[in-house]
Amino acid sequence: MSEDKSLFTTLEEEALICGRCGSCRSDCPVYNVIGWESSAPRGKISKAKDIFSKGKQVEISDEFIERIAQCTLCGACSSVCSAGIDTRNLWLAIRKRIADEGRAPEAYKKLRDTLLQNRNISSFSNDDRLEWAEDLDDEPEGLELKAGAEVCYFVGCVSSFYPQAAQVPITIVEILMKADVDFTTMGGEEWCCGYPLLSAGFVDDRKPFIEHNVAKIKELDIHTLIASCATCYHFWKHDCSPELEGYDLEILHATEYLARLIEEGRIELNELDEVVTYHDPCDLGRNSGVYDAPRSIINSIPGVQFIEMGHSRADSLCCGGGGNLQSVDPDLAAKISDLRVKEIKETGASIIVSACQQCEQMLSAGVRNAGLPIRVMDISELILEAMD
Amino acid sequence: MKSLIIDQLKQKLGNRATDSQFESSLYSRDLAPVPNLLVNPLFNTAADLVVRPIDTAEVAEILKISWDNDIPVTPRAGASTVYFDSVPIKGGIVMDLNLLKGIVALDESGMMVTVKAGTTWSELEKYLNGKGFALRSFPSSAPVASIGGWFCMMGYGIGSIKYGSLLSQVKAIELVLPNGEVKQLTSDSDIPLDYLAGSEGTLGVVTQLQVHVRKLTSMKHYLLKVKEPDLSRVVNHIQGERMVPYNIHFSDQKYNAVMNKLGFVADEFTGSCTVAVDYEGSEDDLKAADAVISEMMSGDFEVELAEEKDANQEWKEKFLALRLKRGGPSQLGGEVWLPINNLNHYLDTIKEMDKKYTLGLVSYGHVATAEHAVVMTAFFADERKTIDYVLKLSMVKKIQDIGHRYGGKPYGIGLWNTPYIGYIFDNSQLAELRARKKELDPKGIMNPGKVYRPPLLLNSFNFKVAMNILAAVSRAVGRGNRRV
Structure with missing residues (x-):
C-alpha cells in the first residue's frame, strides 16, 4: 500500500468502515485533553455514522457540531487508523456538511x-x-x-x-x-x-x-x-x-x-553553542512528509546539540493551533499546547525550533505560561543567528 | 437508578461524570456491530451515569456507593473487544478507567514495571523501549487496549508463544473489590491472582499491575508463502523448533486474495497462504532463527521465502487488521481458540461451509501457545441491510460449531459468547468460576450478565434453535441470490 495514497471514498462509506477499534484515540490531542469518548475520533465517527450513513440523514446535534470543531486536523488519527481511513479528509467532509446546512460555528x-x-x-x-x-x-x-x-x-x-x-x-x-x-x-x-x-x-x-x-x-x-x-x-x-x-x-x-541553499554552499553557518529541539508542524511533517530538511538544517549548524522530543516526526504531538481550533475553543488549543510544552521541557533544550508561525505562536504562549527559560524560534531565525 | 446517587456522584466528580445521552450512548457499544433491534429489546445498554475516576481511591469510593445501593458497574477502558465485555446490559454506572494512566516504577534490575491499569500497551512499550526494555507480549489491539483490560481477558497475543500468557508475566495487581475494598493480589494471596485473569471485569476493578519485562533486543522478520495443504505443518514445524519465535501470524489464501483486491497485498501473495514469523533475541539467537528458516526452505515443505522488505512491512502493519473491513463495509466473524494440529481440518471445513453459504469466508490468526492458535474467520456484510445482516449473524455460530468440532472454543466470552459457555468450560470449571463470583461479588453488581451464564433468551437451547432457523433462511436466500 502506498502510504501517501488516500483511500477516502465518501463520508457515508468511511463512517461505516470504521470499526470503532480506537487505535486513533491515544494519539488524538483533543481526546487527551477532554477525555470523553465523544471527543475521540472513533466517537465522532460513530456519531457521524448514525447521522449520515444509515440512509436518511438525521438531525445534526449541537453537541456533534461542537465536537467536530474541536479538532486540529493534525492527522494523527489518519496515520494510525487500522482501517486505513483518511480521517483528516473525513473531518473536512463533515465540516462541509455542517456548513452546507448553515450550522457552522459562528x-x-x-x-x-x-x-x-x-x-x-x-x-x-x-x-x-x-x-x-x-x-x-x-x-x-x-x-x-x-x-x-x-x-x-x-x-x-x-x-x-x-x-x-x-x-x-x-x-x-x-x-x-x-x-x-x-x-x-x-x-x-x-x-x-x-x-x-x-x-x-x-x-x-x-x-x-x-x-x-x-x-x-x-x-x-x-x-x-x-x-x-x-x-x-x-x-x-x-x-x-x-x-x-x-x-x-x-x-x-x-x-x-x-x-x-546550505547544501549548495550559498549559506555559511557559524558556530552556535545551543541545545536545540525541533517541533514538527503537523502540516509539514505528518501531513506532507517533510521531516529531514529541518533536521538537516539544524544539524548543519556547528556547535548545536540537537535533541529529539519524546514524540517526533510522524509521531509528533500537535501544538494545538491547527484546524481553526483557536477560533472556536482557544482554551482547548492552549491545553493541547501545554502537552507539547511538557515534552519540550523534558529535552532540556535552550531553543525550541519549528517551521510554522502558528506552531511558534502556540508554543511561545505555552513556554511563557510555564515560565520556561526556552527561546521559541522559527528555523529561519536560527539560520540567520548562525549566519551573523 | 436512584437519582440521588447520580447527583451525589456528579457533584463529587464534577466534569468527570456525565449522564448526557449524547455522551453515554458511545459507552453503550464496543466493536460489535450488532443492530439495535437485536440489542435494545433484550438489554439496557444505556448507562445511567458514566464516571472517569482518577485514582484507586476514587474507584473504591464509587464501587462502595454502588455496592451499598445495588447499582451495576461496568468497567471499561479501551473497549476494543466485540463481545460487549465492557458494555452495560443492565444500565447502571459505566466506569471509564482511562485516567488511571502512567508508569509508577521501573525496577531495572528486577526487570519489572509497575503500571496503572488504564495505560495502553503501546504507551507502555514506548516508555520501556526508551529505557532499553520491551514488553514480553502485547495484544494485537495494543494502541488502544489497556494493561488492566488485557489482563482481565485471556491475555494471549503477540509474543505469547515465546513468553506465555499475560498471567504468567504478572507478579501482582491492585484490585478494588465490588464492595470498595482495596486488595493486593499475588499468586499466594488469599484471593489468588489467577482469579482475575479472564474474569472480564466481573470480579472487581484492577487499578495497577506489576509486569515482568524483557531487555529490548533486535528483531528479524520472515514472510513465507505457503501452499494451503501445508499450512498446519509449516506452522507446527516453526513453533516446535529449538529457537522459539516471538510471533507467528498466518493468513489463508482467500484472505490474501481479498486484501490484494483491496490494494493491501501484492499480486505475488495471492496464490498461497502466508506465514509471518518474527524472532527477537541476541545476535546468536537471530542467527539460529535464520538457520531454522533456511533448513525449512531446504526441506520438503511447499514454501517460498518472500523478500525481507515484505516481511518487515508485514510486522510494521501488525495493528492494521481492520483494513480488511474496507471490503465490507461491515464485517462479521468468529474468533476460535483452536488446536494447531487441526488448523488444516478447520480451514477445509470452513471452505465447505463457504461453498454452502457463499459468504466469502477468509481466515487469519496467530499462534498463541505451542498447542493453540487464535483463528479469526470473517466475512463481509452490510449493516444497512438489516434483514440480510441478521440472517448472516447466524453464520457466526456455524463458524464456532466448526471450531468446536476440531477441539476449538470461542476466544473471550463477554455477553455474546455466553451461549457457548458449554464449549468453553466443563461443568467443574464452570462451578469453580461461579463460586469465585459468589465469593467476591455476592450482590452481582460487577459487570452483570457477562461470562458465567447466558441471559435467559440467549440460553444455549434458544440460541441454537434461533441460529439454525436463521441459517436455514440465510441459505435459502443465498441460493436465491445465486440464481439471480
Missing part, C-alpha cells in the same frame, strides 16, 4: 466573511501585505511582483498581518538576500491560500482564492514557490493540483529551500 462564519471581504484572515486591507517589510534594513529590489524571479516567496496571512509572526518573513528575506537569491513576493496580490475556508467547511469558497493565486504565479512566470507557513505549503502542494495542471511549478517549504 467563528467560522465570521472568518469566512472576513476572507471574502479582505482576501486575508485579518481585519486589514490586503494592500498592507508587505507592511512587515518596513522593518527590513534594506528593502530589496523586486520584493513585490517581479516577473520571472527565480523564486516567489508566499508569505501567508499570519506572517503578513500579525506582528508577533512578522519576524519570520523578515528573516526569510534577509537570508534570501544574503544568499543572493533572485526572489519576489506577490505583495498585495497574494490572497489567502484558501485553507481556512476549506477547514471551516466552506469548500467551494476557496476556489476563487486558488484561481487568483495560481493565475498570478503564472502571470509572473514563477516556477519555484516557497512558503514558510506549513499549512500554506500543504495547501499549495495538495489542494491546487487541478489549477496547476500542465504548469511547471516546484512547491517547496522554506525549510526545503533553505536546506538546499
Whole structure:
C-alpha cells in the first residue's frame, strides 16, 4: 500500500468502515485533553455514522457540531487508523456538511466573511501585505511582483498581518538576500491560500482564492514557490493540483529551500553553542512528509546539540493551533499546547525550533505560561543567528 | 437508578461524570456491530451515569456507593473487544478507567514495571523501549487496549508463544473489590491472582499491575508463502523448533486474495497462504532463527521465502487488521481458540461451509501457545441491510460449531459468547468460576450478565434453535441470490 495514497471514498462509506477499534484515540490531542469518548475520533465517527450513513440523514446535534470543531486536523488519527481511513479528509467532509446546512460555528462564519471581504484572515486591507517589510534594513529590489524571479516567496496571512509572526518573513528575506537569491513576493496580490475556508467547511469558497493565486504565479512566470507557513505549503502542494495542471511549478517549504541553499554552499553557518529541539508542524511533517530538511538544517549548524522530543516526526504531538481550533475553543488549543510544552521541557533544550508561525505562536504562549527559560524560534531565525 | 446517587456522584466528580445521552450512548457499544433491534429489546445498554475516576481511591469510593445501593458497574477502558465485555446490559454506572494512566516504577534490575491499569500497551512499550526494555507480549489491539483490560481477558497475543500468557508475566495487581475494598493480589494471596485473569471485569476493578519485562533486543522478520495443504505443518514445524519465535501470524489464501483486491497485498501473495514469523533475541539467537528458516526452505515443505522488505512491512502493519473491513463495509466473524494440529481440518471445513453459504469466508490468526492458535474467520456484510445482516449473524455460530468440532472454543466470552459457555468450560470449571463470583461479588453488581451464564433468551437451547432457523433462511436466500 502506498502510504501517501488516500483511500477516502465518501463520508457515508468511511463512517461505516470504521470499526470503532480506537487505535486513533491515544494519539488524538483533543481526546487527551477532554477525555470523553465523544471527543475521540472513533466517537465522532460513530456519531457521524448514525447521522449520515444509515440512509436518511438525521438531525445534526449541537453537541456533534461542537465536537467536530474541536479538532486540529493534525492527522494523527489518519496515520494510525487500522482501517486505513483518511480521517483528516473525513473531518473536512463533515465540516462541509455542517456548513452546507448553515450550522457552522459562528467563528467560522465570521472568518469566512472576513476572507471574502479582505482576501486575508485579518481585519486589514490586503494592500498592507508587505507592511512587515518596513522593518527590513534594506528593502530589496523586486520584493513585490517581479516577473520571472527565480523564486516567489508566499508569505501567508499570519506572517503578513500579525506582528508577533512578522519576524519570520523578515528573516526569510534577509537570508534570501544574503544568499543572493533572485526572489519576489506577490505583495498585495497574494490572497489567502484558501485553507481556512476549506477547514471551516466552506469548500467551494476557496476556489476563487486558488484561481487568483495560481493565475498570478503564472502571470509572473514563477516556477519555484516557497512558503514558510506549513499549512500554506500543504495547501499549495495538495489542494491546487487541478489549477496547476500542465504548469511547471516546484512547491517547496522554506525549510526545503533553505536546506538546499546550505547544501549548495550559498549559506555559511557559524558556530552556535545551543541545545536545540525541533517541533514538527503537523502540516509539514505528518501531513506532507517533510521531516529531514529541518533536521538537516539544524544539524548543519556547528556547535548545536540537537535533541529529539519524546514524540517526533510522524509521531509528533500537535501544538494545538491547527484546524481553526483557536477560533472556536482557544482554551482547548492552549491545553493541547501545554502537552507539547511538557515534552519540550523534558529535552532540556535552550531553543525550541519549528517551521510554522502558528506552531511558534502556540508554543511561545505555552513556554511563557510555564515560565520556561526556552527561546521559541522559527528555523529561519536560527539560520540567520548562525549566519551573523 | 436512584437519582440521588447520580447527583451525589456528579457533584463529587464534577466534569468527570456525565449522564448526557449524547455522551453515554458511545459507552453503550464496543466493536460489535450488532443492530439495535437485536440489542435494545433484550438489554439496557444505556448507562445511567458514566464516571472517569482518577485514582484507586476514587474507584473504591464509587464501587462502595454502588455496592451499598445495588447499582451495576461496568468497567471499561479501551473497549476494543466485540463481545460487549465492557458494555452495560443492565444500565447502571459505566466506569471509564482511562485516567488511571502512567508508569509508577521501573525496577531495572528486577526487570519489572509497575503500571496503572488504564495505560495502553503501546504507551507502555514506548516508555520501556526508551529505557532499553520491551514488553514480553502485547495484544494485537495494543494502541488502544489497556494493561488492566488485557489482563482481565485471556491475555494471549503477540509474543505469547515465546513468553506465555499475560498471567504468567504478572507478579501482582491492585484490585478494588465490588464492595470498595482495596486488595493486593499475588499468586499466594488469599484471593489468588489467577482469579482475575479472564474474569472480564466481573470480579472487581484492577487499578495497577506489576509486569515482568524483557531487555529490548533486535528483531528479524520472515514472510513465507505457503501452499494451503501445508499450512498446519509449516506452522507446527516453526513453533516446535529449538529457537522459539516471538510471533507467528498466518493468513489463508482467500484472505490474501481479498486484501490484494483491496490494494493491501501484492499480486505475488495471492496464490498461497502466508506465514509471518518474527524472532527477537541476541545476535546468536537471530542467527539460529535464520538457520531454522533456511533448513525449512531446504526441506520438503511447499514454501517460498518472500523478500525481507515484505516481511518487515508485514510486522510494521501488525495493528492494521481492520483494513480488511474496507471490503465490507461491515464485517462479521468468529474468533476460535483452536488446536494447531487441526488448523488444516478447520480451514477445509470452513471452505465447505463457504461453498454452502457463499459468504466469502477468509481466515487469519496467530499462534498463541505451542498447542493453540487464535483463528479469526470473517466475512463481509452490510449493516444497512438489516434483514440480510441478521440472517448472516447466524453464520457466526456455524463458524464456532466448526471450531468446536476440531477441539476449538470461542476466544473471550463477554455477553455474546455466553451461549457457548458449554464449549468453553466443563461443568467443574464452570462451578469453580461461579463460586469465585459468589465469593467476591455476592450482590452481582460487577459487570452483570457477562461470562458465567447466558441471559435467559440467549440460553444455549434458544440460541441454537434461533441460529439454525436463521441459517436455514440465510441459505435459502443465498441460493436465491445465486440464481439471480
